[in-house]
Amino acid sequence: MLQWGANFSPATQNGQWWRLATAVFLHFGIIHxxxxxxxxxxxGQWVERMYGPMRFLLIFITSGVVGNLFSLTFHVISVVSAGASGGIFGVYGALLSYLWLNRTRVPLIEFRWVFFGAVIFSLFTIVFGFLVDGIDNAAHGGGLITGLILGALLIPRDARQLSRISLACVVAMASAVLVIMLLVVLPDPVPLQPLFFFLSNEADIRR
Structure with a gap:
Protein backbone atom coordinates (compact mmCIF):
# COMPACT_ATOMS: atom_id res chain seq x y z
CA MET A 1 0.00 0.00 0.00
CA LEU A 2 2.89 2.36 0.65
CA GLN A 3 4.30 1.66 -2.78
CA TRP A 4 0.93 2.25 -4.42
CA GLY A 5 0.44 5.62 -2.68
CA ALA A 6 -1.15 5.19 0.76
CA ASN A 7 -1.04 8.18 3.12
CA PHE A 8 1.93 7.96 5.51
CA SER A 9 3.33 10.95 7.41
CA PRO A 10 7.10 10.44 6.86
CA ALA A 11 6.57 10.04 3.11
CA THR A 12 3.73 12.54 2.58
CA GLN A 13 5.36 15.36 4.53
CA ASN A 14 8.69 14.92 2.79
CA GLY A 15 7.55 15.96 -0.65
CA GLN A 16 5.15 13.16 -1.62
CA TRP A 17 2.00 15.25 -1.12
CA TRP A 18 0.32 13.44 -4.00
CA ARG A 19 -0.37 10.66 -1.48
CA LEU A 20 -3.21 12.78 -0.09
CA ALA A 21 -5.02 12.17 -3.39
CA THR A 22 -3.90 8.67 -4.35
CA ALA A 23 -4.84 7.28 -0.93
CA VAL A 24 -8.49 8.12 -1.69
CA PHE A 25 -8.56 5.43 -4.38
CA LEU A 26 -6.76 2.66 -2.45
CA HIS A 27 -8.50 0.14 -0.19
CA PHE A 28 -7.43 -2.59 2.19
CA GLY A 29 -9.23 -5.56 0.67
CA ILE A 30 -12.53 -6.31 -1.03
CA ILE A 31 -14.69 -5.79 2.09
CA HIS A 32 -13.28 -2.30 2.63
CA GLY A 44 -23.85 9.98 -3.98
CA GLN A 45 -26.94 9.46 -6.11
CA TRP A 46 -28.68 12.22 -4.14
CA VAL A 47 -25.75 14.63 -4.20
CA GLU A 48 -25.07 14.15 -7.91
CA ARG A 49 -28.68 15.05 -8.72
CA MET A 50 -28.57 18.06 -6.37
CA TYR A 51 -25.23 19.53 -7.48
CA GLY A 52 -24.55 18.00 -10.89
CA PRO A 53 -21.72 15.62 -11.88
CA MET A 54 -18.84 18.14 -11.85
CA ARG A 55 -19.70 19.66 -8.47
CA PHE A 56 -20.24 16.17 -7.09
CA LEU A 57 -16.78 15.10 -8.28
CA LEU A 58 -15.20 18.24 -6.82
CA ILE A 59 -16.87 17.64 -3.45
CA PHE A 60 -15.82 14.00 -3.34
CA ILE A 61 -12.15 14.47 -4.30
CA THR A 62 -11.58 17.65 -2.25
CA SER A 63 -13.18 16.12 0.84
CA GLY A 64 -11.08 12.98 0.38
CA VAL A 65 -7.86 15.01 0.14
CA VAL A 66 -8.69 17.20 3.15
CA GLY A 67 -9.77 14.12 5.09
CA ASN A 68 -6.37 12.57 4.43
CA LEU A 69 -4.77 15.81 5.58
CA PHE A 70 -6.70 15.49 8.84
CA SER A 71 -5.49 11.89 9.12
CA LEU A 72 -1.93 13.06 8.57
CA THR A 73 -2.36 15.74 11.23
CA PHE A 74 -3.97 13.77 14.04
CA HIS A 75 -2.26 10.40 13.77
CA VAL A 76 1.15 9.26 14.87
CA ILE A 77 3.78 8.52 12.23
CA SER A 78 3.18 4.76 12.35
CA VAL A 79 -0.26 5.07 10.72
CA VAL A 80 -0.73 3.98 7.11
CA SER A 81 -4.13 5.16 5.88
CA ALA A 82 -6.12 4.73 2.68
CA GLY A 83 -9.72 4.64 1.53
CA ALA A 84 -12.46 6.79 0.07
CA SER A 85 -14.27 7.33 3.37
CA GLY A 86 -13.12 10.95 3.73
CA GLY A 87 -14.61 11.75 0.33
CA ILE A 88 -17.75 9.78 1.16
CA PHE A 89 -18.25 11.74 4.37
CA GLY A 90 -17.78 14.90 2.30
CA VAL A 91 -20.62 13.75 0.05
CA TYR A 92 -22.85 13.23 3.07
CA GLY A 93 -21.80 16.63 4.43
CA ALA A 94 -22.84 18.27 1.15
CA LEU A 95 -26.14 16.39 1.32
CA LEU A 96 -26.77 17.75 4.81
CA SER A 97 -25.89 21.31 3.73
CA TYR A 98 -28.22 21.16 0.74
CA LEU A 99 -31.15 19.78 2.72
CA TRP A 100 -30.71 22.20 5.61
CA LEU A 101 -30.45 25.24 3.33
CA ASN A 102 -33.58 24.08 1.50
CA ARG A 103 -35.51 22.70 4.46
CA THR A 104 -38.50 24.99 3.80
CA ARG A 105 -38.71 23.86 0.16
CA VAL A 106 -38.41 20.11 0.71
CA PRO A 107 -41.53 18.15 1.78
CA LEU A 108 -41.28 17.52 5.51
CA ILE A 109 -41.51 13.73 5.25
CA GLU A 110 -38.73 13.55 2.65
CA PHE A 111 -36.59 16.03 4.59
CA ARG A 112 -36.84 14.00 7.78
CA TRP A 113 -36.17 10.70 6.03
CA VAL A 114 -33.11 11.81 4.05
CA PHE A 115 -31.64 14.41 6.43
CA PHE A 116 -31.88 12.39 9.63
CA GLY A 117 -30.86 9.24 7.77
CA ALA A 118 -27.63 10.99 6.73
CA VAL A 119 -27.09 12.32 10.26
CA ILE A 120 -27.60 8.89 11.83
CA PHE A 121 -25.27 7.24 9.31
CA SER A 122 -22.53 9.82 9.94
CA LEU A 123 -22.83 9.72 13.73
CA PHE A 124 -23.04 5.93 13.86
CA THR A 125 -19.93 5.52 11.71
CA ILE A 126 -17.93 8.02 13.75
CA VAL A 127 -19.00 6.46 17.07
CA PHE A 128 -18.21 3.01 15.65
CA GLY A 129 -14.76 4.33 14.74
CA PHE A 130 -14.07 5.18 18.38
CA LEU A 131 -15.05 1.68 19.46
CA VAL A 132 -13.17 -0.32 16.82
CA ASP A 133 -9.47 -0.10 16.03
CA GLY A 134 -8.35 0.53 12.49
CA ILE A 135 -10.98 3.11 11.49
CA ASP A 136 -9.71 6.53 10.43
CA ASN A 137 -12.05 8.89 12.28
CA ALA A 138 -9.75 11.83 11.56
CA ALA A 139 -10.33 11.39 7.83
CA HIS A 140 -14.06 10.94 8.43
CA GLY A 141 -14.34 14.14 10.44
CA GLY A 142 -12.19 16.16 8.05
CA GLY A 143 -14.18 14.96 5.07
CA LEU A 144 -17.51 15.71 6.75
CA ILE A 145 -16.48 19.27 7.66
CA THR A 146 -15.17 19.88 4.14
CA GLY A 147 -18.37 18.54 2.61
CA LEU A 148 -20.51 20.80 4.78
CA ILE A 149 -18.49 23.83 3.66
CA LEU A 150 -18.37 22.89 -0.03
CA GLY A 151 -22.05 21.94 0.03
CA ALA A 152 -22.94 25.48 1.08
CA LEU A 153 -20.44 27.08 -1.28
CA LEU A 154 -21.35 25.10 -4.40
CA ILE A 155 -25.10 24.91 -3.97
CA PRO A 156 -26.82 25.69 -7.32
CA ARG A 157 -28.30 29.16 -7.72
CA ASP A 158 -31.89 27.93 -8.07
CA ALA A 159 -31.56 26.09 -4.74
CA ARG A 160 -29.89 28.92 -2.84
CA GLN A 161 -31.98 30.69 -0.20
CA LEU A 162 -29.29 32.83 1.41
CA SER A 163 -27.81 35.76 -0.49
CA ARG A 164 -24.45 35.20 -2.17
CA ILE A 165 -22.74 37.62 0.24
CA SER A 166 -24.19 35.98 3.36
CA LEU A 167 -23.31 32.52 2.10
CA ALA A 168 -19.77 33.63 1.20
CA CYS A 169 -19.25 35.08 4.69
CA VAL A 170 -20.37 31.87 6.38
CA VAL A 171 -18.18 29.71 4.15
CA ALA A 172 -15.18 32.04 4.55
CA MET A 173 -15.39 31.92 8.35
CA ALA A 174 -15.78 28.15 8.41
CA SER A 175 -12.88 27.70 5.99
CA ALA A 176 -10.66 30.04 8.02
CA VAL A 177 -11.33 28.05 11.19
CA LEU A 178 -10.54 24.81 9.35
CA VAL A 179 -7.25 26.12 7.92
CA ILE A 180 -6.10 27.67 11.21
CA MET A 181 -6.88 24.46 13.09
CA LEU A 182 -4.85 22.41 10.62
CA LEU A 183 -1.90 24.83 10.69
CA VAL A 184 -1.82 24.81 14.49
CA VAL A 185 -1.78 21.05 14.91
CA LEU A 186 0.09 19.95 11.76
CA PRO A 187 3.21 18.13 13.00
CA ASP A 188 6.71 18.91 11.78
CA PRO A 189 8.01 16.67 8.99
CA VAL A 190 9.64 13.46 10.16
CA PRO A 191 12.97 12.51 8.53
CA LEU A 192 12.23 10.07 5.72
CA GLN A 193 13.71 6.62 6.24
CA PRO A 194 14.23 4.01 3.53
CA LEU A 195 10.96 2.32 2.57
CA PHE A 196 12.18 -1.09 3.71
CA PHE A 197 12.59 0.34 7.23
CA PHE A 198 8.86 1.01 7.46
CA LEU A 199 7.94 -2.25 5.77
CA SER A 200 10.00 -4.18 8.29
CA ASN A 201 8.17 -2.56 11.23
CA GLU A 202 4.51 -3.24 11.87
CA ALA A 203 2.41 -0.14 11.17
CA ASP A 204 -1.08 0.77 12.28
CA ILE A 205 -3.58 0.49 9.42
CA ARG A 206 -6.41 3.00 9.16
CA ARG A 207 -9.36 2.67 6.78
Whole structure:
Protein backbone atom coordinates (compact mmCIF):
# COMPACT_ATOMS: atom_id res chain seq x y z
CA MET A 1 0.00 0.00 0.00
CA LEU A 2 2.89 2.36 0.65
CA GLN A 3 4.30 1.66 -2.78
CA TRP A 4 0.93 2.25 -4.42
CA GLY A 5 0.44 5.62 -2.68
CA ALA A 6 -1.15 5.19 0.76
CA ASN A 7 -1.04 8.18 3.12
CA PHE A 8 1.93 7.96 5.51
CA SER A 9 3.33 10.95 7.41
CA PRO A 10 7.10 10.44 6.86
CA ALA A 11 6.57 10.04 3.11
CA THR A 12 3.73 12.54 2.58
CA GLN A 13 5.36 15.36 4.53
CA ASN A 14 8.69 14.92 2.79
CA GLY A 15 7.55 15.96 -0.65
CA GLN A 16 5.15 13.16 -1.62
CA TRP A 17 2.00 15.25 -1.12
CA TRP A 18 0.32 13.44 -4.00
CA ARG A 19 -0.37 10.66 -1.48
CA LEU A 20 -3.21 12.78 -0.09
CA ALA A 21 -5.02 12.17 -3.39
CA THR A 22 -3.90 8.67 -4.35
CA ALA A 23 -4.84 7.28 -0.93
CA VAL A 24 -8.49 8.12 -1.69
CA PHE A 25 -8.56 5.43 -4.38
CA LEU A 26 -6.76 2.66 -2.45
CA HIS A 27 -8.50 0.14 -0.19
CA PHE A 28 -7.43 -2.59 2.19
CA GLY A 29 -9.23 -5.56 0.67
CA ILE A 30 -12.53 -6.31 -1.03
CA ILE A 31 -14.69 -5.79 2.09
CA HIS A 32 -13.28 -2.30 2.63
CA UNK A 33 -13.85 -1.46 -1.04
CA UNK A 34 -17.37 -2.92 -1.13
CA UNK A 35 -18.55 -1.01 1.95
CA UNK A 36 -17.20 2.26 0.59
CA UNK A 37 -18.74 1.68 -2.85
CA UNK A 38 -22.12 1.00 -1.24
CA UNK A 39 -21.93 4.12 0.96
CA UNK A 40 -20.84 6.27 -1.99
CA UNK A 41 -23.69 4.98 -4.15
CA UNK A 42 -26.25 5.42 -1.37
CA UNK A 43 -25.50 9.09 -0.70
CA GLY A 44 -23.85 9.98 -3.98
CA GLN A 45 -26.94 9.46 -6.11
CA TRP A 46 -28.68 12.22 -4.14
CA VAL A 47 -25.75 14.63 -4.20
CA GLU A 48 -25.07 14.15 -7.91
CA ARG A 49 -28.68 15.05 -8.72
CA MET A 50 -28.57 18.06 -6.37
CA TYR A 51 -25.23 19.53 -7.48
CA GLY A 52 -24.55 18.00 -10.89
CA PRO A 53 -21.72 15.62 -11.88
CA MET A 54 -18.84 18.14 -11.85
CA ARG A 55 -19.70 19.66 -8.47
CA PHE A 56 -20.24 16.17 -7.09
CA LEU A 57 -16.78 15.10 -8.28
CA LEU A 58 -15.20 18.24 -6.82
CA ILE A 59 -16.87 17.64 -3.45
CA PHE A 60 -15.82 14.00 -3.34
CA ILE A 61 -12.15 14.47 -4.30
CA THR A 62 -11.58 17.65 -2.25
CA SER A 63 -13.18 16.12 0.84
CA GLY A 64 -11.08 12.98 0.38
CA VAL A 65 -7.86 15.01 0.14
CA VAL A 66 -8.69 17.20 3.15
CA GLY A 67 -9.77 14.12 5.09
CA ASN A 68 -6.37 12.57 4.43
CA LEU A 69 -4.77 15.81 5.58
CA PHE A 70 -6.70 15.49 8.84
CA SER A 71 -5.49 11.89 9.12
CA LEU A 72 -1.93 13.06 8.57
CA THR A 73 -2.36 15.74 11.23
CA PHE A 74 -3.97 13.77 14.04
CA HIS A 75 -2.26 10.40 13.77
CA VAL A 76 1.15 9.26 14.87
CA ILE A 77 3.78 8.52 12.23
CA SER A 78 3.18 4.76 12.35
CA VAL A 79 -0.26 5.07 10.72
CA VAL A 80 -0.73 3.98 7.11
CA SER A 81 -4.13 5.16 5.88
CA ALA A 82 -6.12 4.73 2.68
CA GLY A 83 -9.72 4.64 1.53
CA ALA A 84 -12.46 6.79 0.07
CA SER A 85 -14.27 7.33 3.37
CA GLY A 86 -13.12 10.95 3.73
CA GLY A 87 -14.61 11.75 0.33
CA ILE A 88 -17.75 9.78 1.16
CA PHE A 89 -18.25 11.74 4.37
CA GLY A 90 -17.78 14.90 2.30
CA VAL A 91 -20.62 13.75 0.05
CA TYR A 92 -22.85 13.23 3.07
CA GLY A 93 -21.80 16.63 4.43
CA ALA A 94 -22.84 18.27 1.15
CA LEU A 95 -26.14 16.39 1.32
CA LEU A 96 -26.77 17.75 4.81
CA SER A 97 -25.89 21.31 3.73
CA TYR A 98 -28.22 21.16 0.74
CA LEU A 99 -31.15 19.78 2.72
CA TRP A 100 -30.71 22.20 5.61
CA LEU A 101 -30.45 25.24 3.33
CA ASN A 102 -33.58 24.08 1.50
CA ARG A 103 -35.51 22.70 4.46
CA THR A 104 -38.50 24.99 3.80
CA ARG A 105 -38.71 23.86 0.16
CA VAL A 106 -38.41 20.11 0.71
CA PRO A 107 -41.53 18.15 1.78
CA LEU A 108 -41.28 17.52 5.51
CA ILE A 109 -41.51 13.73 5.25
CA GLU A 110 -38.73 13.55 2.65
CA PHE A 111 -36.59 16.03 4.59
CA ARG A 112 -36.84 14.00 7.78
CA TRP A 113 -36.17 10.70 6.03
CA VAL A 114 -33.11 11.81 4.05
CA PHE A 115 -31.64 14.41 6.43
CA PHE A 116 -31.88 12.39 9.63
CA GLY A 117 -30.86 9.24 7.77
CA ALA A 118 -27.63 10.99 6.73
CA VAL A 119 -27.09 12.32 10.26
CA ILE A 120 -27.60 8.89 11.83
CA PHE A 121 -25.27 7.24 9.31
CA SER A 122 -22.53 9.82 9.94
CA LEU A 123 -22.83 9.72 13.73
CA PHE A 124 -23.04 5.93 13.86
CA THR A 125 -19.93 5.52 11.71
CA ILE A 126 -17.93 8.02 13.75
CA VAL A 127 -19.00 6.46 17.07
CA PHE A 128 -18.21 3.01 15.65
CA GLY A 129 -14.76 4.33 14.74
CA PHE A 130 -14.07 5.18 18.38
CA LEU A 131 -15.05 1.68 19.46
CA VAL A 132 -13.17 -0.32 16.82
CA ASP A 133 -9.47 -0.10 16.03
CA GLY A 134 -8.35 0.53 12.49
CA ILE A 135 -10.98 3.11 11.49
CA ASP A 136 -9.71 6.53 10.43
CA ASN A 137 -12.05 8.89 12.28
CA ALA A 138 -9.75 11.83 11.56
CA ALA A 139 -10.33 11.39 7.83
CA HIS A 140 -14.06 10.94 8.43
CA GLY A 141 -14.34 14.14 10.44
CA GLY A 142 -12.19 16.16 8.05
CA GLY A 143 -14.18 14.96 5.07
CA LEU A 144 -17.51 15.71 6.75
CA ILE A 145 -16.48 19.27 7.66
CA THR A 146 -15.17 19.88 4.14
CA GLY A 147 -18.37 18.54 2.61
CA LEU A 148 -20.51 20.80 4.78
CA ILE A 149 -18.49 23.83 3.66
CA LEU A 150 -18.37 22.89 -0.03
CA GLY A 151 -22.05 21.94 0.03
CA ALA A 152 -22.94 25.48 1.08
CA LEU A 153 -20.44 27.08 -1.28
CA LEU A 154 -21.35 25.10 -4.40
CA ILE A 155 -25.10 24.91 -3.97
CA PRO A 156 -26.82 25.69 -7.32
CA ARG A 157 -28.30 29.16 -7.72
CA ASP A 158 -31.89 27.93 -8.07
CA ALA A 159 -31.56 26.09 -4.74
CA ARG A 160 -29.89 28.92 -2.84
CA GLN A 161 -31.98 30.69 -0.20
CA LEU A 162 -29.29 32.83 1.41
CA SER A 163 -27.81 35.76 -0.49
CA ARG A 164 -24.45 35.20 -2.17
CA ILE A 165 -22.74 37.62 0.24
CA SER A 166 -24.19 35.98 3.36
CA LEU A 167 -23.31 32.52 2.10
CA ALA A 168 -19.77 33.63 1.20
CA CYS A 169 -19.25 35.08 4.69
CA VAL A 170 -20.37 31.87 6.38
CA VAL A 171 -18.18 29.71 4.15
CA ALA A 172 -15.18 32.04 4.55
CA MET A 173 -15.39 31.92 8.35
CA ALA A 174 -15.78 28.15 8.41
CA SER A 175 -12.88 27.70 5.99
CA ALA A 176 -10.66 30.04 8.02
CA VAL A 177 -11.33 28.05 11.19
CA LEU A 178 -10.54 24.81 9.35
CA VAL A 179 -7.25 26.12 7.92
CA ILE A 180 -6.10 27.67 11.21
CA MET A 181 -6.88 24.46 13.09
CA LEU A 182 -4.85 22.41 10.62
CA LEU A 183 -1.90 24.83 10.69
CA VAL A 184 -1.82 24.81 14.49
CA VAL A 185 -1.78 21.05 14.91
CA LEU A 186 0.09 19.95 11.76
CA PRO A 187 3.21 18.13 13.00
CA ASP A 188 6.71 18.91 11.78
CA PRO A 189 8.01 16.67 8.99
CA VAL A 190 9.64 13.46 10.16
CA PRO A 191 12.97 12.51 8.53
CA LEU A 192 12.23 10.07 5.72
CA GLN A 193 13.71 6.62 6.24
CA PRO A 194 14.23 4.01 3.53
CA LEU A 195 10.96 2.32 2.57
CA PHE A 196 12.18 -1.09 3.71
CA PHE A 197 12.59 0.34 7.23
CA PHE A 198 8.86 1.01 7.46
CA LEU A 199 7.94 -2.25 5.77
CA SER A 200 10.00 -4.18 8.29
CA ASN A 201 8.17 -2.56 11.23
CA GLU A 202 4.51 -3.24 11.87
CA ALA A 203 2.41 -0.14 11.17
CA ASP A 204 -1.08 0.77 12.28
CA ILE A 205 -3.58 0.49 9.42
CA ARG A 206 -6.41 3.00 9.16
CA ARG A 207 -9.36 2.67 6.78
Missing amino acids: LTLNVWALWDG
